[in-house]
Amino acid sequence: MSNAPPELIVIGAGGHAKVLIDTLRLMSLNVTGLTDNDSRQLGYDHVLGVPVLGGDSELSGLAPDMVLLVNGIGGIRADKLRKSVFEHFKAKGFRFINVIHPSAVVSVECSLGEGVQIMAGALIQPGCKVGDDTIINTGAALDHDCILGCHVHLAPGATLSGFVSVDDCAHIGTGANVIQQVKIGAGSTVAAGATVINDVPAGVTVAGVPAGVIGQGDI
Numbered sequence: 332m333s334n335a336p337p338e339l340i341v342i343g344a345g346g347h348a349k350v351l352i353d354t355l356r357l358m359s360l361n362v363t364g365l366t367d368n369d370s371r372q373l374g375y376d377h378v379l380g381v382p383v384l385g386g387d388s389e390l391s392g393l394a395p396d397m398v399l400l401v402n403g404i405g406g407i408r409a410d411k412l413r414k415s416v417f418e419h420f421k422a423k424g425f426r427f428i429n430v431i432h433p434s435a436v437v438s439v440e441c442s443l444g445e446g447v448q449i450m451a452g453a454l455i456q457p458g459c460k461v462g463d464d465t466i467i468n469t470g471a472a473l474d475h476d477c478i479l480g481c482h483v484h485l486a487p488g489a490t491l492s493g494f495v496s497v498d499d500c501a502h503i504g505t506g507a508n509v510i511q512q513v514k515i516g517a518g519s520t521v522a523a524g525a526t527v528i529n530d531v532p533a534g535v536t537v538a539g540v541p542a543g544v545i546g547q548g549d550i
């Protein structure tokens with residue numbers, strides 16, 4: 332194996348990728364390049380000075396042990412794509428690094444999976460578990476003993492009280508609040524600004540204060 336430092340590549344070249352590049356620089360990590368399957372339609376070929384290398388197939392020529400990956404796919408309509416990208420590259424032997432902004436406060440008494448992203452100003456209290464590929468976005472907060480599955484997205488400013496659980500691929504919208512001990516089902520969406528006071532089944536969208544079901548997960 333070569334002693335060259337591994338390449339650090341972000342998959343995706345949109346807004347979430349831009350925030351990740353900035354965060355990685357604050358962690359003293361320099362991104363080598365970005366890949367995006369829509370690279371030809373983007374209308375730009377660099378993000379914050381980092382080159383867009385082409386589609387995700389650019390990775391196929393690289394040895395997995397010489398590359399570190401960051402999943403740069405964000406946004407509410409992209410949760411399934413985010414999961415499939417993570418699983419695709421894991422199956423090929425690639426590793427995803429955890430991204431933790433220096434301003435985030437993360438208790439030492441919590442466990443983080445692989446490829447977890449904890450963005451600026453986020454807060455994670457003791458007893459929390461965060462699954463693989465989950466995003467705790469800007470200023471979001473998990474109080475004590477919350478359990479988050481894989482590929483969850485806690486959007487900016489969302490707050491979970493103690494003992495909340497969120498199953499795989501759920502999206503908790505910007506500024507939403509979830510009271511203590513509530514369970515959010517897999518693939519569900521909590522609308523921006525909602526206050527959730529009851530359990531949410533899998534695969535639905537809830538909105539309002541207090542939150543009620545307004546549709547299926549992909550309304």
Ligand SMILES: CC(C)(COP(=O)(O)OP(=O)(O)OC[C@H]1O[C@@H](n2cnc3c(N)ncnc32)[C@H](O)[C@@H]1OP(=O)(O)O)[C@@H](O)C(=O)NCCC(=O)NCCS
Nearest residue numbers: 406407486487503504505520522523524536538539545550
């Ligand atoms: C709930 C949500 C997913 C619905 O989006 P959508 O599928 O495009 O639905 P629409 O905007 O067509 O709205 C459908 C209905 O829900 C209502 N609605 C939408 N968002 C709502 C919200 N946040 N709170 C209350 N009601 C909401 C609309 O008023 C509309 O009601 P109507 O049928 O009576 O007119 C979206 O509004 C939302 O809150 N997304 C979260 C955004 C987020 O977290 N972004 C972070 C990115 S990092």
